[in-house]
Amino acid sequence: MYDMRTRRRVLALIEEGRSLNSVSKETGVSRAAMRAWQARVEPLSRATPCPRCLIEPELPSSPAAYAYLLGLYLGDGCITHHCRGVYFLRVTCADAWPGLIDACAEAMQILRPDNRVFRVQRQGCQNVTCYSKHWPCLFPQHGPGKKHAREISLEPWQQEIVDAHPWEFVQGLIHSDGCRVTNRTTRMVQGERKRYEYPRYFFTNVSDDIRGLYTDTLDKLGITWTHCTRHGNPYNISVARKASVALMDAHVGPKH
Template structure:
């Protein structure tokens, strides 16, 4: 290990105070760049020149304003494809929403919602094979997403806090859109029927929402009920995890799909 005496350190500080760059000082004195940066930090701290650390405020802890519409959408995304990670006990946790590359508009919506809910926090996109993880870092993720816990969501109870339910009640379509954008889709189904003695193909739109958690499915259907949207269970391959809203047969169902199209629409 190399040790640098007081004389070398003082020369470095003199150069740094004169405006020299860290890299130039390290090169001229043959001192590691990290050591020069450390010396500079200690010198600035001793002279009271270090900027104060700024902790972003939390709507729950500090009472700052919360963009509730953006939060309702982000909550839907989180309950579907989101999770909160801790890489180590010393790092800030992050909320990550996985978005496929096929829907760049969805990624844009997700990032806008994160920036609106966490206006002072770091938001980024991490490229993966076929998708990107949209991430936000905050010490207060557990305050805003108390549903976080050990294990998978469908293996533990999921219920909204009263303050979350009030936000969903005020912004139900944003919540529904977040759920559909995470674990749902809009597809075109088809069937055949007889018309004037001739069998013809008939196409109709259908919204699917698929989630293994019974609690999350119930949050979805309870919100649809309050919006007047008709839905049905749709068992596929023996799994009762699908909720369907389809424009077939009844006038009410056609109106329900029209409502979904007006407020949600296909992923893009």
């Protein structure tokens, strides 16, 4: 048995990004106990109800945050069963983009406000994680195996949210599996080779379904896009037209 002071100290160390192994060595608390404490995040007496588990299911209270987190989940997220019907949602974010990490953690916290959001440091990245019994309800795309090896489609209620908040959805996808780059090329003009630079957005995902969700949303937003095949793989979607890049810059922008 451990007192509450020990529990608070242990959870604070984990929240700082420490591994369970290092915290266990420092405090003497077993890793099994720490995992159990992390999972106890939804006391029935005060947990925010899951909007999808009501007798008459509702949309999440913050559909914009949901659309953004849905994009992140489809790109770099996964849901894993923990124990006793508890799951954890994990989104892996590169250390190079601290603003993205904050935005991901904020979206998780908005959707499950009574649950703690953890940032676990790994080499070159952080796993933003939150435990809940209801992640499979909120993200029914969860299933066995890798996302690109199974069908991925949105439920009607999810599509309703994406249609209402398309830019947040696109931003989540770009923040996970996309980037804004500067293309450099040369061209002969009146016998003289000149150098040109122009911005471009890329989105890369092995799943045909997820790429389709991205391009369908771009179509609705009036964004011109093209397939960019590399090494024989049509996994890249490019947005390079000046007007389309300007719209992406206004609503998505580079990672930060």
